Amino acid sequence: VAVTAPMARLHLPSLPTLLCCSAASLLLLLRWQWRRRLWKKVKEVQLKHERGVAQMEKIWLGFRKKVGAIISTVGGCKGGEAPTPPRLIAVRAGCISPVGFTGSPQALQITRETNCITEYMWESETKFQQAVRPEKPGLLFGVPVSIKDSINCQGYDSTIGFASNINKPAAEDSVLVQVLKRQGAIPFVKTNVPQSLISYDCNNVIFGQTLNPTLYTRTSGGSSGGEGALIGGGGSILGFGTDLGGSLRLPAAFCGICALKPTGNRLSKTGHGMVAAVGPMAKKVETLALAMRALLCEDMFNLDSTVPPLPFNEEVYSSTKPLRIGYYETDFFTMPSPSMRRAVREMKQLLEDAGHTVGHGNNPLHRDQEWRLQIHESCHKFIAQWKKLNLDVMLCPVLGPALPVGYPGKLAVATSYTILYNCLDFPAGVVPVTTVTDEDEDEMENYKGHYGDHWDRILAKGFSGSVGLPVAVQCVALPWQEELCLRFMREVEKLAEEKNRIV
């Protein structure tokens, strides 16, 4: 009796409970199997990625042995051609192979260490070697270009950082890539992005975190963060990314390079995920201009009829007429770091000294909170205000220096300086102009933000310890005036280079 009594109290589960438990177990088993399959795919892609980088390394070392110092001897500008940075001249002259793109022995190491590449395009080397210079070569003949993961390239995955997108290669090239190829460019790598693209960090479950080439504890920015790190580290001359809230401009600013976010439809957006605008990234403004010149062609207009047939306006771009420039140092939402503020202030002075008219700091576009409300209410109101002030272009801050890895996820609000020009759909570019100084760092002691809240405290922490990191300014023009925006960027770049040479 003593033994059977407890047994008698034991309840057997009812049939519905048993069925529920079995169903739950089955679901868990299926989920486990699905995740296992996904992880297997991730591992395969990671191996493929490793093989690609190793192959690049092999080609690059072979190239260096063969070509030696030729790159450093190539420079200047051929008569009749638009002025082009020396390295572009070199590739167009056939002196550089897609992965032998650089004269710096560190570039491939930085490329590897920053983890910026997702896929190496194996056919690019053969294409490059076999390229026969046609009678009328395209404007980008022989130029190796890097492409953000999310921009479709036939035969390659556009993962957007999701494991479920592995082994789903794009059926055809995006219009952008088609036109690049028709202009003679050779896409040679795809570059990393944050999962979903809605972040200005650069991390995903497949390829991991991309680091900033100027300081490995900092993010490269995002979502075109792989491009930022690759170009910033010297691993690519010209790359392409997309922008919805700052995804071209933030990684460029963080990595010390230039980028242009054009008006939404100036370049075709067909064949890219989640995008407000597609644009070029490069170390030099002249390279961005070359890319725009090449892309704004009949092929682009024919392949995508929604793109207005506006060829590159050389007259506007090459004009030296003094500009009427508006400027502001803060948007009264995200308080600029001391270096962001100084970058704008110093550039304002340089522009004035160079003979441009720079609107007073307290113009109504940024005097108080009102202008931001106007923007959200009406883009037309903003344009009318701009016209009333008789401005050609606007000089303003862009977030910087680069934040530590992981910080962008906590600070979406800090996109305020860039996202504004997506809301307005104005062309906006960034140009690196300075680096964080000891004095900037000392001033961070007093940084409280505009609100002194949780976000401001995180931002203050993120900005600190940044001496030596690049800081950029943002250059903005009215819709469809990419050439004017680039012309302004070129001026800013020239003045910054002159100043930094003297300092």
Ligand SMILES: CCCCCC/C=C\CCCCCCCC(=O)NCCO
């Ligand atoms: C007054 C400004 C308020 C800012 C509020 C910001 C809210 C959300 C921002 C999300 C972060 C976006 C990062 C940019 C990512 C991007 O541009 N991705 C698209 C790529 O095509």
